[in-house]
Amino acid sequence: MKYISTRGNAPELEFEDVLLAGLASDGGLYVPKDLPHYSLDTIRSWRGLSYSKLAFKIIQPFVGGAIDDAALQQMLDDTYDNFGHKAVAPLTQLDNNEYVLELFQGPTLAFKDFALQLLGRLLDHVLTKRNERAVIVGATSGDTGSAAIEGCKHSEFVDIFIMHPHNRVSEVQRKQMTTVLSDNVYNIAVEGNFDDCQNMVKACFADQGFLRGERRLVAVNSINWARIMAQVVYYFYASLNLGGPDRSLSFSVPTGNFGDIFAGYLAKNMGLPIDQLIVATNKNDILHRTISQNRYEKHALAHTLTPSMDIVVSSNFERLLFDIYGRDGQLLADLMTRMNSEPVELDSARMAKVRELFDSHAVDDPQTCATIATVFAETGYLLDPHTAIGVVAARACRRHSDRPMVTLGTAHPVKFGEAINKAGLATPALPHHMADLLEREERCSLLPNSLAAVQAFVVKNVFDA
Numbered sequence: 001m002k003y004i005s006t007r008g009n010a011p012e013l014e015f016e017d018v019l020l021a022g023l024a025s026d027g028g029l030y031v032p033k034d035l036p037h038y039s040l041d042t043i044r045s046w047r048g049l050s051y052s053k054l055a056f057k058i059i060q061p062f063v064g065g066a067i068d069d070a071a072l073q074q075m076l077d078d079t080y081d082n083f084g085h086k087a088v089a090p091l092t093q094l095d096n097n098e099y100v101l102e103l104f105q106g107p108t109l110a111f112k113d114f115a116l117q118l119l120g121r122l123l124d125h126v127l128t129k130r131n132e133r134a135v136i137v138g139a140t141s142g143d144t145g146s147a148a149i150e151g152c153k154h155s156e157f158v159d160i161f162i163m164h165p166h167n168r169v170s171e172v173q174r175k176q177m178t179t180v181l182s183d184n185v186y187n188i189a190v191e192g193n194f195d196d197c198q199n200m201v202k203a204c205f206a207d208q209g210f211l212r213g214e215r216r217l218v219a220v221n222s223i224n225w226a227r228i229m230a231q232v233v234y235y236f237y238a239s240l241n242l243g244g245p246d247r248s249l250s251f252s253v254p255t256g257n258f259g260d261i262f263a264g265y266l267a268k269n270m271g272l273p274i275d276q277l278i279v280a281t282n283k284n285d286i287l288h289r290t291i292s293q294n295r296y297e298k299h300a301l302a303h304t305l306t307p308s309m310d311i312v313v314s315s316n317f318e319r320l321l322f323d324i325y326g327r328d329g330q331l332l333a334d335l336m337t338r339m340n341s342e343p344v345e346l347d348s349a350r351m352a353k354v355r356e357l358f359d360s361h362a363v364d365d366p367q368t369c370a371t372i373a374t375v376f377a378e379t380g381y382l383l384d385p386h387t388a389i390g391v392v393a394a395r396a397c398r399r400h401s402d403r404p405m406v407t408l409g410t411a412h413p414v415k416f417g418e419a420i421n422k423a424g425l426a427t428p429a430l431p432h433h434m435a436d437l438l439e440r441e442e443r444c445s446l447l448p449n450s451l452a453a454v455q456a457f458v459v460k461n462v463f464d465a
């Protein structure tokens, strides 16, 4: 399998190099040159497979022989055996034909575990083979960071630096990151917001000289193709468990960086019968405004009770636009330059295509809390606030009540006590494996919102420690 950049001016790569590349050298994002497509018969033949066996079917073609099949299957088994539920991604029913796909059964209690516990293993495998050490610089609004740290904390081959916005992640999220005291793990609280952290990650890729040519820079954010690849699997899994592919279903996806819903779009393009894909946002609603009003315009970041979705610029939207613009890298590079500096409208044919593919809805904090309270009163089921946004959007945008509507349950409610309490409910107890989390010792460095300061911190710890 070959991968190409969305901006059309970077070398084509094979899987192993894409895994290690992060951002493409032209500033674009890597996508498969050709996407596999499966017939309904093939998809039907996957019914009854365990999660990790299904993951193999979907992931193996993307890996394209870079890792031998037995080793890949072992990595997948090890990754998903470590989840807290035998079904790995269980479905909970809220109402007639209405479900939550619980993607928070992994070790750090958010959907990021699906890709990042695998990514840690893939990186170790490839770096061992190459006898190379790498530096990871990542940005998090709370969940990517802890999942990436968990996936890499025992690695001999990586040093991992994770930036989070100072005081803007929940206490549980912060502690999940800062209480990991492994020598190769560095937490940085940045005096800025998530977009500042994400911009610094991208700037590090554009300026890899700061690692003196001695270390490779690797991404754990969803700019890394391997993140998206692993997230495609659960769309197939949910469908196969709800009568797919012989009936289509819809997904409502709490959206920030557009990685998770982009994986759903890929699943549809790979042949999975998906009816609606609903972009569910909080008050940081640039995607909802783009889809509903055809106006892509950056507003100042709002701090909400769903901090993991407090994102202004959604990186992976570029991957969708690449397809919408006929995979013309030059057109897309020009568009991305404009989108960075001014409000942009798409021409009507392209906008119609986006609207054919996606519905959208934005949800504010009071509605989020009201939904947590109502769903709990009706069913006894406690939604995390991000998932609650998905449920509101699912109900608002749903077109067919006779087809399953699945909201992706992106995090466990225990991570977001403030929202749960504002909904008038008690925060649940931390799960057994992290029962003493709040008492554990923390290690974290506070840095200004400055690329130079972050790069100097990385260099000092990688080369001078």
Ligand SMILES: Cc1ncc(COP(=O)(O)O)c(C=O)c1O
Residues within 6 Å of the ligand: 110, 111, 142, 143, 144, 222, 254, 255, 256, 257, 258, 259, 260, 261, 308, 309, 386, 410, 411
């Ligand atoms: C709990 C939670 N829900 C939803 C999202 C949004 O996912 P994406 O950024 O892939 O759109 C995130 C972070 O990305 C998250 O941590």
Ligand SMILES: N[C@@H](CCOP(=O)(O)O)C(=O)O
Residues within 6 Å of the ligand: 139, 140, 141, 142, 143, 144, 145, 220, 221, 222, 223, 256, 257, 259, 308, 309, 315
């Ligand atoms: N919501 C994320 C933000 C980073 O997005 P990513 O999917 O690109 O890693 C988080 O929780 O960190």
